[in-house]
Amino acid sequence: MVKAANLGFPRIGARRELKTALESYWKGEIGAEALAQTGAALRARNWARQRDAGIARIPSNDFSFYDQVLDTTLMLGAVPPRFSGLSGLDAAFAMARGTQDAPAMEMTKWFDTNYHYIVPELTAQTRFTLTGNTPLLSYQEARAQGIETRPVLIGPVTWLALAKARTDGLAPLSLLPQVLEVYDAVLRSLDAAGAEWVQIDEPILVRDLTQAEDAALRAAYARLSRCGPKIMLATYFGGLGDNLELACALPVAGLHVDLVRAPDQLAPLLSRIGDRTLSLGLIDGRNIWRADLSGALHAAERAVTVLGPDRVEIAPSCSLLHVPVDLDRETGLDDETRSWLSFAAQKLDEVAALAGAAQAGRQAAAEAFAAADAAKASRAASPRIHDPAVKARAAAVTETDHRRHSPFATRIARQGQTLPLPAFPTTTIGSFPQTAEIRTARAAHRKGQMGDDAYRDFLEERTRDCIRRQEALGLDVLVHGEFERNDMVEYFGERLSGVFFTANGWVQSYGSRCVKPPVIFGDVSRPAPMTVGWASFAQAQTERPMKGMLTGPVTILQWSFVRDDQPRADTCRQIGLAIRDEVADLERAGLRIIQIDEAALREGLPLRRAERAEYLDWAVKAFRLAASVVADETQIHTHMCYSEFNDILPAIAAMDADVISIEASRSDMDLLEAFRDFDYPNQIGPGIWDIHSPRVPDAADMAELLRAAARLIPADRLWVNPDCGLKTRGWPEVETTLSHMVEAAKALRAETALAEPALA
Numbered sequence: 149m150v151k152a153a154n155l156g157f158p159r160i161g162a163r164r165e166l167k168t169a170l171e172s173y174w175k176g177e178i179g180a181e182a183l184a185q186t187g188a189a190l191r192a193r194n195w196a197r198q199r200d201a202g203i204a205r206i207p208s209n210d211f212s213f214y215d216q217v218l219d220t221t222l223m224l225g226a227v228p229p230r231f232s233g234l235s236g237l238d239a240a241f242a243m244a245r246g247t248q249d250a251p252a253m254e255m256t257k258w259f260d261t262n263y264h265y266i267v268p269e270l271t272a273q274t275r276f277t278l279t280g281n282t283p284l285l286s287y288q289e290a291r292a293q294g295i296e297t298r299p300v301l302i303g304p305v306t307w308l309a310l311a312k313a314r315t316d317g318l319a320p321l322s323l324l325p326q327v328l329e330v331y332d333a334v335l336r337s338l339d340a341a342g343a344e345w346v347q348i349d350e351p352i353l354v355r356d357l358t359q360a361e362d363a364a365l366r367a368a369y370a371r372l373s374r375c376g377p378k379i380m381l382a383t384y385f386g387g388l389g390d391n392l393e394l395a396c397a398l399p400v401a402g403l404h405v406d407l408v409r410a411p412d413q414l415a416p417l418l419s420r421i422g423d424r425t426l427s428l429g430l431i432d433g434r435n436i437w438r439a440d441l442s443g444a445l446h447a448a449e450r451a452v453t454v455l456g457p458d459r460v461e462i463a464p465s466c467s468l469l470h471v472p473v474d475l476d477r478e479t480g481l482d483d484e485t486r487s488w489l490s491f492a493a494q495k496l497d498e499v500a501a502l503a504g505a506a507q508a509g510r511q512a513a514a515e516a517f518a519a520a521d522a523a524k525a526s527r528a529a530s531p532r533i534h535d536p537a538v539k540a541r542a543a544a545v546t547e548t549d550h551r552r553h554s555p556f557a558t559r560i561a562r563q564g565q566t567l568p569l570p571a572f573p574t575t576t577i578g579s580f581p582q583t584a585e586i587r588t589a590r591a592a593h594r595k596g597q598m599g600d601d602a603y604r605d606f607l608e609e610r611t612r613d614c615i616r617r618q619e620a621l622g623l624d625v626l627v628h629g630e631f632e633r634n635d636m637v638e639y640f641g642e643r644l645s646g647v648f649f650t651a652n653g654w655v656q657s658y659g660s661r662c663v664k665p666p667v668i669f670g671d672v673s674r675p676a677p678m679t680v681g682w683a684s685f686a687q688a689q690t691e692r693p694m695k696g697m698l699t700g701p702v703t704i705l706q707w708s709f710v711r712d713d714q715p716r717a718d719t720c721r722q723i724g725l726a727i728r729d730e731v732a733d734l735e736r737a738g739l740r741i742i743q744i745d746e747a748a749l750r751e752g753l754p755l756r757r758a759e760r761a762e763y764l765d766w767a768v769k770a771f772r773l774a775a776s777v778v779a780d781e782t783q784i785h786t787h788m789c790y791s792e793f794n795d796i797l798p799a800i801a802a803m804d805a806d807v808i809s810i811e812a813s814r815s816d817m818d819l820l821e822a823f824r825d826f827d828y829p830n831q832i833g834p835g836i837w838d839i840h841s842p843r844v845p846d847a848a849d850m851a852e853l854l855r856a857a858a859r860l861i862p863a864d865r866l867w868v869n870p871d872c873g874l875k876t877r878g879w880p881e882v883e884t885t886l887s888h889m890v891e892a893a894k895a896l897r898a899e900t901a902l903a904e905p906a907l908a
């Protein structure tokens with residue numbers, strides 16, 4: 149029988165119950181017991197919901213209180229010594245968030261998603277021991293509720309490939325044998341407990357593999373296949389490509405493949421899969437469009453014809469972690485829009501309908517198929533999607549639209565005249581604390597309990613206060629604080645045509661932090677200025693330069709759910725034009741510095757090297773299209789966080805921003821080596837404060853980071869700033885740390901004896 153399967157379900161909860169519980173626990177408002185209960189209730193609800201939807205292969209161990217990669221690190225006992233003495237959840241939270249004595253572990257993006265994982269740290273001293281068998285506990289917990297599950301583990305080779313060695317010359321993969329000891333024990337314990345299958349995720353199989361990774365995969369599965377449970381080896385976020393032979397040679401009982409991103413791999417798989425079970429990832433786990441069930445059924449039927457029904461599973465393309473929980477909570481959408489959409493809960497129904505139809509024909513799920521066909525027809529024809537004026541403008545874009553008037557050297561000299569700044573100028577990345585007071589006021593305004601005038605007065609008051617505090621701290625380039633914004637992408641999504649937003653479409657980004665990605669469904673344009681009012685208001689409050697603050701086209705694209713009926717490059721160019729209009733209006737309003745954040749540029753990089761040049765070409769062009777409208781005197785900044793920059797430096801240089809701020813503190817400025825090696829020509833602000841940790845660094849720490857930076861980058865090109873915006877932090881730590889940061893900048897100015905011209 150064709151089985152309906154799932155690879156993972158969102159754990160944050162339809163009402164973000166986990167977020168609330170975690171943040172209350174961290175504040176000391178609830179105890180460990182209450183937090184554990186919230187977790188258990190979410191797991192129970194998710195298992196029951198999947199069973200009720202008709203899912204036969206239900207995942208367990210897909211839950212995490214913070215991050216599943218971190219949980220794997222804990223399971224392996226690979227806890228860095230600075231966290232020793234802590235155990236269980238408190239160890240996990242200390243590793244993820246840092247403590248005053250122990251800086252947090254690094255955090256970075258999970259493949260090409262906006263989900264962040266905690267990077268495993270390995271040294272020559274790292275030893276592996278099974279510590280806390282959560283896969284087993286979770287399997288038994290579900291079983292006690294009468295639900296048979298397929299435990300999920302991150303594969304040992306992917307875990308090692310994502311790890312970072314802290315000992316020179318240590319190759320993480322050389323530790324595979326020790327790691328496999330632990331996996332071996334876990335799998336045997338699951339076997340003894342009665343688990344027939346386990347799901348092991350090896351998404352690195354969709355990347356270009358090194359020879360060492362290839363060999364590690366062969367060694368790992370030769371061993372793990374002998375531990376008892378049948379292994380469903382899961383790959384996702386792309387096609388197997390030239391790793392297809394390898395994947396089909398591994399001695400596993402089943403293989404899961406992503407047929408949304410790589411539909412063409414079905415044919416070669418059917419001829420090479422041998423006697424394995426094939427799990428068809430046909431329902432998009434990365435987007436929120438209702439599936440084209442009829443199209444998907446063709447693929448499913450081909451597989452059933454070749455393999456027979458017992459060796460076919462139907463599944464989402466990847467874990468449903470990356471989509472919101474339940475469309476039923478979106479009561480504000482019109483019927484047409486709603487008919488186009490599917491969130492995690494609806495995707496379970498789609499999987500079940502497709503499995504039913506693959507087994508017994510489409511009449512077995514006639515209603516679901518009729519609704520899917522109708523939605524497809526309506527999206528193809530809807531006049532709300534196509535705007536001829538936007539298409540014409542995008543088609544008329546020329547090469548010169550992507551170019552600043554003069555090269556960087558000329559621009560920076562002109563900017564120096566109109567914008568006198570000291571050496572090591574200090575600034576922040578944009579947002580200041582989004583306090584409960586601000587969120588409550590926004591919620592009240594949204595519900596109509598606070599009028600427009602009162603809300604504006606309140607925000608003006610907060611903005612003025614923020615500017616006064618920055619002046620008092622002695623910062624050189626100020627920001628308005630972004631208090632009017634719920635999120636740096638959602639705010640723009642709410643103001644652009646061709647985009648709609650949801651009320652509860654939350655997706656986990658890291659830890660307790662969630663985002664509500666806008667939905668780009670049609671041609672994009674800017675009906676009216678989006679930020680000019682707030683930027684002008686802010687500039688009017690101070691003599692110092694104020695940065696206009698925008699989110700760039702690539703980041704808006706990457707952090708939204710995007711229409712799948714035209715190339716992403718085309719959508720991105722339309723957004724680029726909308727932001728260009730905003731940049732022009734900000735300059736006209738008197739802003740001399742404009743920051744265009746491209747935090748997601750690296751994240752959008754295709755996982756396969758062969759596809760990267762094309763992406764970087766259109767992504768950089770969209771940024772330049774947005775930025776190049778200004779005069780030489782106007783300084784363009786950009787900002788990126790959580791990025792491995794090494795492989796995209798030419799593209800970053802090609803963006804030609806006058807100043808870039810980057811996340812660098814958790815990696816101790818390692819990142820800057822790449823900028824030095826590439827001879828990056830423009831100005832850089834390497835972050836010297838890890839703002840994702842509650843830890844408050846002192847001035848000496850930050851000065852030390854600046855000295856490290858100054859050894860790599862000429863001092864007259866360095867800026868001083870945090871890693872990222874300060875929205876998640878509280879005011880006391882912000883004021884203390886920024887005063888330390890200003891002190892560190894002054895220390896460096898004194899040491900390097902660069903002349904410090906007075907502020908205009």
Ligand SMILES: Nc1nc2c(c(=O)[nH]1)N[C@@H](CNc1ccc(C(=O)N[C@@H](CCC(=O)N[C@@H](CCC(=O)N[C@@H](CCC(=O)O)C(=O)O)C(=O)O)C(=O)O)cc1)CN2
Binds near residue numbers: 590634
């Ligand atoms: N889209 C996006 N992706 C990103 C980032 C980012 O800033 N944005 N930053 C990087 C790291 N990721 C992050 C993701 C989220 C947050 C974050 O702070 N998220 C907030 C939610 C932001 C938001 O949308 N806030 C809304 C809604 C807030 C809310 O929950 N309101 C309550 C009511 C509040 C009250 O009464 O107190 C409700 O609606 O129920 C607002 O301010 O208006 C959170 O999880 O807490 C930070 C970083 C990478 N990816």
Ligand code: MET
Binds near residue numbers: 577578745873874875
């Ligand atoms: C995730 S990048 C954040 C940039 C934004 N300007 C902020 O400061 O919050």
Ligand SMILES: [Zn+2]
Binds near residue numbers: 577747789871
């Ligand atoms: Zn950032």
